[in-house]
Amino acid sequence: xxxxxxxxxxxxxxxxxxxxxxxxxxxxxxxxxxxxxxxxxxxxxxxxxxxxxxxxxxxxxxxxxxxxxxxxxxxxxxxxxxxxxxxxxxxxxxxxxxxxxxxxxxxxxxxxxxxxxxxxxxxxxxxxxxxxxxxxxxxxxxxxxxxxxxxxxxxxxxxxxxxxxxxxxxxxxxxxxxxxxxxxxxxxxxxxxxxxxxxxxxxxxxxxxxxxxxxxxxxxxxxxxxxxxxxxxxxxxxxxxxxxxxxxxxxxxxxxxxxxxxxxxxxxxxxxxxxxxxxxxxxxxxxxxxxxxxxxxxxxxxxxxxxxxxxxxxxxxxxxxxxxxxxxxxxxxxxxxxxxxxxxxxxxxxxxxxxxxxxxxxxxxxxxxxxxxxxx
Amino acid sequence: xxxxxxxxxxxxxxxxxxxxxxxxxxxxxxxxxxxxxxxxxxxxxxxxxxxxxxxxxxxxxxxxxxxxxxxxxxxxxxxxxxxxxxxxxxxxxxxxxxxxxxxxxxxxxxxxxxxxxxxxxxxxxxxxxxxxxxxxxxxxxxxxxxxxxxxxxxxxxxxxxxxxxxxxxxxxxxxxxxxxxxxxxxxxxxxxxxxxxxxxxxxxxxxxxxxxxxxxxxxxxxxxxxxxxxxxxxxxxxxxxxxxxxxxxxxxxxxxxxxxxxxxxxxxxxxxxxxxxxxxxxxxxxxxxxxxxxxxxxxxxxxxxxxxxxxxxxxxxxxxxxxxxxxxxxxxxxxxxxxxxxxxxxxxxxxxxxxxxxxxxxxxxxxxxxxxxxxxxxxxxxxxxxxxxxxxxxxxx
Amino acid sequence: xxxxxxxxxxxxxxxxxxxxxxxxxxxxxxxxxxxxxxxxxxxxxxxxxxxxxxxxxxxxxxxxxxxxxxxxxxxxxxxxxxxxxxxxxxxxxxxxxxxxxxxxxxxxxxxxxxxxxxxxxxxxxxxxxxxxxxxxxxxxxxxxxxxxxxxx
Numbered sequence: 001x002x003x004x005x006x007x008x009x010x011x012x013x014x015x016x017x018x019x020x021x022x023x024x025x026x027x028x029x030x031x032x033x034x035x036x037x038x039x040x041x042x043x044x045x046x047x048x049x050x051x052x053x054x055x056x057x058x059x060x061x062x063x064x065x066x067x068x069x070x071x072x073x074x075x076x077x078x079x080x081x082x083x084x085x086x087x088x089x090x091x092x093x094x095x096x097x098x099x100x101x102x103x104x105x106x107x108x109x110x111x112x113x114x115x116x117x118x119x120x121x122x123x124x125x126x127x128x129x130x131x132x133x134x135x136x137x138x139x140x141x142x143x144x145x146x147x148x149x150x151x152x153x154x155x156x157x158x159x160x161x162x163x164x165x166x167x168x169x170x171x172x173x174x175x176x177x178x179x180x181x182x183x184x185x186x187x188x189x190x191x192x193x194x195x196x197x198x199x200x201x202x203x204x205x206x207x208x209x210x211x212x213x214x215x216x217x218x219x220x221x222x223x224x225x226x227x228x229x230x231x232x233x234x235x236x237x238x239x240x241x242x243x244x245x246x247x248x249x250x251x252x253x254x255x256x257x258x259x260x261x262x263x264x265x266x267x268x269x270x271x272x273x274x275x276x277x278x279x280x281x282x283x284x285x286x287x288x289x290x291x292x293x294x295x296x297x298x299x300x301x302x303x304x305x306x307x308x309x310x311x312x313x314x315x316x317x318x319x320x321x322x323x324x325x326x327x328x329x330x331x332x333x334x335x336x337x338x339x340x341x342x343x344x345x346x347x348x349x350x351x352x353x354x355x356x357x358x359x360x361x362x363x364x365x366x367x368x369x370x371x372x373x374x375x376x
Numbered sequence: 377x378x379x380x381x382x383x384x385x386x387x388x389x390x391x392x393x394x395x396x397x398x399x400x401x402x403x404x405x406x407x408x409x410x411x412x413x414x415x416x417x418x419x420x421x422x423x424x425x426x427x428x429x430x431x432x433x434x435x436x437x438x439x440x441x442x443x444x445x446x447x448x449x450x451x452x453x454x455x456x457x458x459x460x461x462x463x464x465x466x467x468x469x470x471x472x473x474x475x476x477x478x479x480x481x482x483x484x485x486x487x488x489x490x491x492x493x494x495x496x497x498x499x500x501x502x503x504x505x506x507x508x509x510x511x512x513x514x515x516x517x518x519x520x521x522x523x524x525x526x527x528x529x530x531x532x533x534x535x536x537x538x539x540x541x542x543x544x545x546x547x548x549x550x551x552x553x554x555x556x557x558x559x560x561x562x563x564x565x566x567x568x569x570x571x572x573x574x575x576x577x578x579x580x581x582x583x584x585x586x587x588x589x590x591x592x593x594x595x596x597x598x599x600x601x602x603x604x605x606x607x608x609x610x611x612x613x614x615x616x617x618x619x620x621x622x623x624x625x626x627x628x629x630x631x632x633x634x635x636x637x638x639x640x641x642x643x644x645x646x647x648x649x650x651x652x653x654x655x656x657x658x659x660x661x662x663x664x665x666x667x668x669x670x671x672x673x674x675x676x677x678x679x680x681x682x683x684x685x686x687x688x689x690x691x692x693x694x695x696x697x698x699x700x701x702x703x704x705x706x707x708x709x710x711x712x713x714x715x716x717x718x719x720x721x722x723x724x725x726x727x728x729x730x731x732x733x734x735x736x737x738x739x740x741x742x743x744x745x746x747x748x749x750x751x752x753x754x755x756x757x758x759x760x761x762x763x764x765x766x767x768x769x770x771x772x773x
Numbered sequence: 774x775x776x777x778x779x780x781x782x783x784x785x786x787x788x789x790x791x792x793x794x795x796x797x798x799x800x801x802x803x804x805x806x807x808x809x810x811x812x813x814x815x816x817x818x819x820x821x822x823x824x825x826x827x828x829x830x831x832x833x834x835x836x837x838x839x840x841x842x843x844x845x846x847x848x849x850x851x852x853x854x855x856x857x858x859x860x861x862x863x864x865x866x867x868x869x870x871x872x873x874x875x876x877x878x879x880x881x882x883x884x885x886x887x888x889x890x891x892x893x894x895x896x897x898x899x900x901x902x903x904x905x906x907x908x909x910x911x912x913x914x915x916x917x918x919x920x921x922x923x924x925x
Contacts, residue, residue, distance in 0.1 A: 004484040024514060024794030027827050034833070044833050056464070057443045060789035062436040062509035063466040066761040069623045070830030076637070076648065078621040079765065080472055084432070084446055084462035091461060092476055098483035116788040124443035128783045129404055228485075232460035235406075235450045250457040258485075366447055367460070401778050441783055505859040513791045515824040518917040519868055519881050520854065520861045529850035529869055536901045581853040581892040625830055629879035632849035633872045634820065637831060640850060 007097035007105075008214050008222035009337035009373065011040025011207035016322035016331055017180040018201045025059065025112050028203055030071035033108055036205035037073075040219070042104070044073035047207070049102045052081050053089030053109040055326050057121040060114055072108050072205075086111075086204070087329035087359035087369045091230050093208050098225075103213040110203040111326035118199050118325065125363065130236075138276070138325070139196065141237060141363035143188040146279040148242035150190055156282060157190060159296060163278035164195050164320050166306050171317020173307065174347035182321050195277050195320070202324020204331045223337040223373040226354070227261065229254025230369040237364060248287035248360070248368035255356075255370040256289075264289040268372075269352045270339045271311060272332035274360040275318040284358050285313075288370065307347075315339070315347040329359030333371050340375045384603040386481045387613030388736045388771070390420025392492075394594030396563040396721045400496060405440050408494035409452035412595030412726075416492070420599040421611070428486035429459035433473035433493030433596075435466050435725045435760070438506040440496050453492050453597075466510065466760030467523075467672065468621075469493070470596065470729025471767035475619050477600045487605040494595030495723035503591050503724070510762065512626075524588060524675070525580040526628065526762055531677035532582065533632070533641035538693030540680060542582050544700065546573035548676035549586050549719060551705045556716025558706075558745035561730075563592040563721040573676075582677075589674040589722035596726035596733055614740045618657030618770030622649035626764055642692055643678075646685035646757060646766040654687075657770035659753070662687045666770075667751040668711055668738045669704075670731040672759045674718045683712060686755060686768075706746060714738065714746045728758025732769055739773045796827045799839070805915035810843040810907065812876045820877040843873035844907040845925070851884060851899045853892050865889040871905055871922050882907075886923040898924060 013035035050072050054064040065081035082088035086109035093105035115121045122137040149156045185196030214222050229251035234240050261267040275281040285291040291299045305313040316335040319328050336355035338344040359369040392415035430453045432446040446462035465472040477489040504522035511521045534540050556562035576585040606613045624638035624645035631640035638644035659665050673679035683695035704712040715734040718727050735754035737743045752773040803809045813825035813836035821840045828835050851869030870879035889895050905922040913919040
């Protein structure tokens with residue numbers, strides 16, 4: 001199925017760690033929206049639709065799109081909201097441009113840390129029927145996934161530690177002068193403190209445009225959408241084999257079919273994976289077709305996924321470096337867009353032409369998305 | 377932006393709705409979703425395999441008491457390993473979800489999309505307490521704002537500008553209850569008189585108990601498909617020919633004072649959204665080209681500014697006299713909310729979807745006892761936030 | 774077979790510590806310390822926005838200067854609440870929006886000093902356009918509840 005109109009990313013703004021309490025959430029959203037517009041060389045009047053990805057419980061607002069509509073430029077404009085995941089805001093924005101009904105979309109996501117307990121806020125996502133009484137927050141769900149993987153692959157923990165270390169090294173290169181020092185998160189067996197990072201406030205915004213807009217405005221270095229897939233796992237953790245990610249397999253298949261990618265290990269120059277934990281990254285290698293589980297050890301030994309390797313993953317430093325929980329998915333997409341646009345910064349991969357962004361959110365990566373972006 | 381005529385259309389091929397009631401102790405939240413999904417799929421004559429994507433309709437999580445409750449609805453909508461995302465635009469969520477589903481198809485990516493959701497408002501104590509939390513904590517959360525008193529203030533301004541009276545408001549309730557009595561899906565179906573409405577207790581003046589929508593539990597679901605799929609499979613359908621969405625300022629105080637762009641008595645962004653959807657559908661004279669309207673109006677007074685915004689009358693404020701004259705009711709020239717509307721049934725997460733569903737049923741000739749004779753062009757609207765985000769659609773046979 | 778239907782009580786209990794930002798902080802500290810009200814001007818439309826914000830949502834431009842407004846103004850909207858809602862105040866009470874002198878947008882607050890026994894009578898007392906004055910609490914925290922409006 002071809003897009004009616006091919007969408008492209010023409011501007012991005014990424015702020016994965018916003019420190020200090022000098023600005024209100026609305027002011028942070030205003031800043032990131034303006035920054036993405038500036039990066040695209042546009043003003044708000046050029047935008048004919050907005051999609052935001054924000055979470056009511058994190059924001060402390062029962063309908064978070066309401067306050068956000070002002071700072072994103074939503075007044076007298078078309079604005080929708082996908083609270084399921086930040087990456088879903090990108091997906092819906094891309095679909096709207098692809099329909100030809102819209103020439104542009106501004107997509108924005110943010111993740112504040114104003115809740116007294118992110119864990120409490122996340123625990124509200126457990127159903128009251130069977131699971132609410134349990135200490136089931138996202139960290140616990142990630143821990144359950146880690147133990148499921150260790151069960152079927154007893155050495156997984158070794159590779160998880162190596163993945164986390166790799167991403168930290170990448171983060172040091174990407175952020176020579178970081179806005180904040182990443183702080184280790186709590187341990188939750190089998191996740192050690194080396195595998196988790198404390199949540200920080202962050203925000204991200206992207207501008208999408210269709211083919212004619214890009215041509216008319218001579219946009220310099222668009223990142224064209226080649227393929228997009230998104231899917232969900234089952235609701236109850238107990239219904240899932242947490243060592244596997246069938247939703248990601250499905251999402252990758254959708255994206256690769258659209259993009260004409262047959263061999264993902266050969267097609268992509270650069271990859272970003274939402275390493276909610278390093279175990280999630282290991283599972284994603286397999287589900288994305290980058291490394292079936294029994295090849296991971298060898299490929300990691302060969303340095304495939306490290307800087308300078310055959311298929312660098314998370315040159316941005318990933319979530320282990322900065323963890324603005326809710327918007328980590330859209331940040332991966334923006335990072336890949338910047339890579340193929342040639343403006344990723346200190347971690348730019350020379351000659352990056354085709355990239356893959358993986359976004360995962362929810363309990364043990366319930367929502368999985370795969371986005372393929374290319375320079376042409 | 378080119379019109380719908382340039383490209384294949386998007387059609388509605390299946391509809392499902394609960395019989396909405398207050399408490400549903402017999403069903404969990406996902407059960408209520410399933411309750412609507414099954415009839416919608418049967419109506420569309422499809423298996424779940426045929427669904428390319430799901431758009432999940434859910435407004436404030438706090439109403440159902442489960443954060444990101446859409447995750448629990450995954451199985452109810454047959455969503456495992458399928459494309460799935462959720463929409464929340466407050467009260468407009470239902471129409472925004474159908475809108476998002478529309479774009480899944482119009483993009484060329486999907487052929488068949490299911491959109492569904494449910495609400496269990498009766499379980500959260502009282503919805504005004506939850507809805508108080510939609511206002512910003514900086515300036516307005518400490519005020520006892522809720523959707524009822526917000527729209528009571530709209531009523532006060534509408535009274536001052538256009539002379540609407542409390543009896544005029546009561547008439548809308550009387551009209552809609554009479555229509556809801558014919559609709560087995562509606563929640564409040566008891567016929568009432570103007571006197572009974574006027575004597576009901578004042579909640580937030582001038583809004584009285586019977587000027588208010590109920591808190592309803594139940595689900596709604598719709599299946600949309602591309603024109604190509606519909607033709608290839610020889611399916612029966614009605615068509616979404618116009619779709620749009622518009623927001624106005626969140627600040628209610630900015631809808632007052634000096635030359636506001638959006639006036640709080642009116643529904644500015646609703647008007648802008650209708651403009652856009654009419655343009656797309658090629659409707660130039662809505663008052664004469666539209667046969668039926670399901671306009672989101674959770675309080676009696678708000679039906680007036682919705683009719684004004686839909687340009688079913690020449691000037692704002694004119695709706696009052698024309699409603700009192702019987703023009704906008706079943707049997708009249710252009711029935712508004714023949715289902716009973718939001719005033720008689722409000723399962724917040726899907727109320728605006730029910731407006732689309734009812735409009736579709738009308739132009740399809742399937743509305744049953746509350747059918748508008750000969751309806752072929754219908755409009756639907758949804759409102760969300762502090763009367764801030766609006767979605768509109770034009771649906772045709 | 775008749776099944777026994779069970780229920781479960783759950784409470785949402787999260788405390789948020791919202792950063793107000795420099796603009797709102799100035800507004801509230803002026804109320805707390807000086808019993809003064811301020812708006813911010815949008816340079817493009819010249820409108821003085823109350824409550825003040827760092828940018829106008831209409832023009833998306835930063836606001837440019839502080840403008841003192843009030844303490845008198847006119848009523849733009851009101852309502853009287855007679856129903857008790859969980860965790861909201863005990864009725865009856867009146868609140869609404871006031872366009873303070875010098876402002877172009879209206880500020881929300883409680884109305885006091887009006888008998889609410891008969892709403893239709895109270896509605897004439899607080900009709901749109903009625904002049905009011907801002908009253909300040911003796912003890913102020915830097916909060917919307919530090920002030921209210923009373924008819925002149």
